[in-house]
Amino acid sequence: MTAPFTLGGHEFASRLMLGTGKFSAAAVMLNAVKASGAQLVTVALRRINRERRDDDILGPLAELPGITLVPNTSGAMNAKEAFKAALLGRELSRSPFVKLEIHPNPHHLLPDPIETYEAARLLVKEGFIVLPYMQADPVLAKRLADIGCAAVMPLGAAIGSGRGLATLEMLKYILRESTVPVIVDAGLRAPSEAAAALELGCDAVLVNSAIAAAGDPVAMARAFASAVRAGREAREAGLMAARDAAAPTSPLTSFLQS
């Protein structure tokens, strides 16, 4: 058993957060959520569909035991829009959590740090547990923690890019100083990258595309769950110090030499 993960005063056993976008079907998504063991599950907002009945994802998700919804503010171009999206998300989910994301450029989907900071300030004041998606910038991470964000969510690589922990060196700076949980959000492709993030000291990871776009999303969800658990266990166990030279594991006695 690894230590529970505390976020905004709530405790979670799982350190794998799951996004629900891009799944081929709602049933696959639900089975992936179950297989992942994730307790924090992100959802998005969209306009209701007037022509056809909407796929109701809220109903089935709400029936899964132990799931806390984390609505995101995807689609918001600035702080004002993100604030409105967060209020709407709270109405629908009854969740105090919000994944704040403001990424106006569709090419790289990188977060706007100025609008994100401003929105975070407003949302904290409004009583949200704010989880901001951000560049892997230790200065911004500190500023967001200082104004009351419950965690920081630096990107490993661009959303959906599958480039892994491209920001590794910056993540190390964030981890060294952060007073709030650090959740790597975006960019992961392989479970080994999630394990590496946890070994490094990240508190959790948020995965969506790597699972939704896998050949077998449900099996991949299980694989990520194992990797996150292994990475955290390794972190708590304490990794050995790395050395520049070999150190023998067997006695180097000379009795075999003639």
Next chain:
Amino acid sequence: MSLTVCSLNALAAPAQGAARATRPMHLTVNGEPMELPGAPTVGALLDALGADRARSAVLVGDDVVRASAWDAHALAEGDRIEVVTLAGGG
């Protein structure tokens, strides 16, 4: 209590003297123009849209109108309204 949406034909030729009562209200709903008769509320709009109330949230202008206020909240000419629900997202 449900308010029906007037067909455009009916609106085109309002009964003499009843023009005031049947003059449609022009709204923008989820980015598209929409007309509702009389003095509609948010609740009436949701019914006209066939929205699932338990799965909807409503923004009128910049303000979220909470579910408890939907049937009382009167819409105004030119209101911009967003009716949203949860969907898959990362």
